[in-house]
Amino acid sequence: xxxxxxxxxxxxxxxxxxxxxxxxxxxxxxxxxxxxxxxxxxxxxxxxxxxxxxxxxxxxxxxxxxxxxxxxxxxxxxxxxxxxxxxxxxxxxxxxxxxxxxxxxxxxxxxxxxxxxxxxxxxxxxxxxxxxxxxxxxxxxxxxxxxxxxxxxxxxxxxxxxxxxxxxxxxxxxxxxxxxxxxxxxxxxxxxxxxxxxxxxxxxxxxxxxxxxxxxxxxxxxxxxxx
Numbered sequence: 291x292x293x294x295x296x297x298x299x300x301x302x303x304x305x306x307x308x309x310x311x312x313x314x315x316x317x318x319x320x321x322x323x324x325x326x327x328x329x330x331x332x333x334x335x336x337x338x339x340x341x342x343x344x345x346x347x348x349x350x351x352x353x354x355x356x357x358x359x360x361x362x363x364x365x366x367x368x369x370x371x372x373x374x375x376x377x378x379x380x381x382x383x384x385x386x387x388x389x390x391x392x393x394x395x396x397x398x399x400x401x402x403x404x405x406x407x408x409x410x411x412x413x414x415x416x417x418x419x420x421x422x423x424x425x426x427x428x429x430x431x432x433x434x435x436x437x438x439x440x441x442x443x444x445x446x447x448x449x450x451x452x453x454x455x456x457x458x459x460x461x462x463x464x465x466x467x468x469x470x471x472x473x474x475x476x477x478x479x480x481x482x483x484x485x486x487x488x489x490x491x492x493x494x495x496x497x498x499x500x501x502x503x504x505x506x507x508x509x510x511x512x513x514x515x516x517x
Contacts, residue, residue, distance in 0.1 A: 366392030400447030
C-alpha cells in the first residue's frame with residue numbers, strides 16, 4: 291500500500307511539474323521592438339502619435355467571482371481617451387484610458403451598474419512575444435495592484451451590492467506579426483490569451499477575465515506597427 295501511495299505521489303508531482311514547465315515556456319517574453327509609421331517598411335516613430343480605438347465584437351465582457359457569486363458585465367462600445375504611442379527607452383510603449391459604454395450587468399440578476407466605465411490611466415508595452423505571436427501588455431500606470439477600474443453594483447433586488455475592482459495585468463494578442471504595417475491594428479484578449487501570456491487580472495483572490503476585441507488606428511490615418 292505504501293509503495294502504491296508513493297507511486298501515486300510521484301505521478302502527481304510529475305504531472306504538476308509538467309504543467310508548471312509548460313506555463314513557464316508559454317509566458318510572453320520581452321523583445322526589443324519599436325513603433326514604425328508609414329507605408330512599406332515604415333520609419334521609426336519620433337515623438338508621440340495619438341491613437342484611437344474601436345470595438346470589433348458586438349460586445350466586450352468582464353467576468354469574475356465575488357463572494358461565491360458569478361459576476362459578468364457587458365459593454366457595447368469601447369473608446370480610447372488621451373491614448374498615445376511613442377518609443378521610450380528603445381521600446382514601443384503607450385498610455386491612455388479605455389472607456390466602456392453601454393455597460394450592463396448580465397450576472398448577478400437584479401443588479402445595475404453605471405452605463406459608462408473608464409479605466410484609470412494605463413501604461414502599454416508592445417514588446418512581448420511568444421514565438422512569432424505579438425502581445426501587448428496593459429496595466430495601471432500607478433501599479434498593477436491599484437486597480438483598472440471600479441464597477442459599483444447597485445439595485446434594490448441586487449444580491450451583491452459591492453464595488454468590483456479588478457487588479458493586475460491584461461495581455462492582448464495582436465492579429466498582425468511584427469513588421470506588419472497597417473492602418474488598423476487589431477488586438478484581442480480572452481481568458482486563454484491572458485493566462486498563456488502571463489497576465490494576472492483578478493478581483494480579490496478570484497481570477498478575472500476581460501473578453502475584448504479592439505482595432506487601434508492613429509489619428510493621422512497612417513499605417514503603423516512594431517518592428
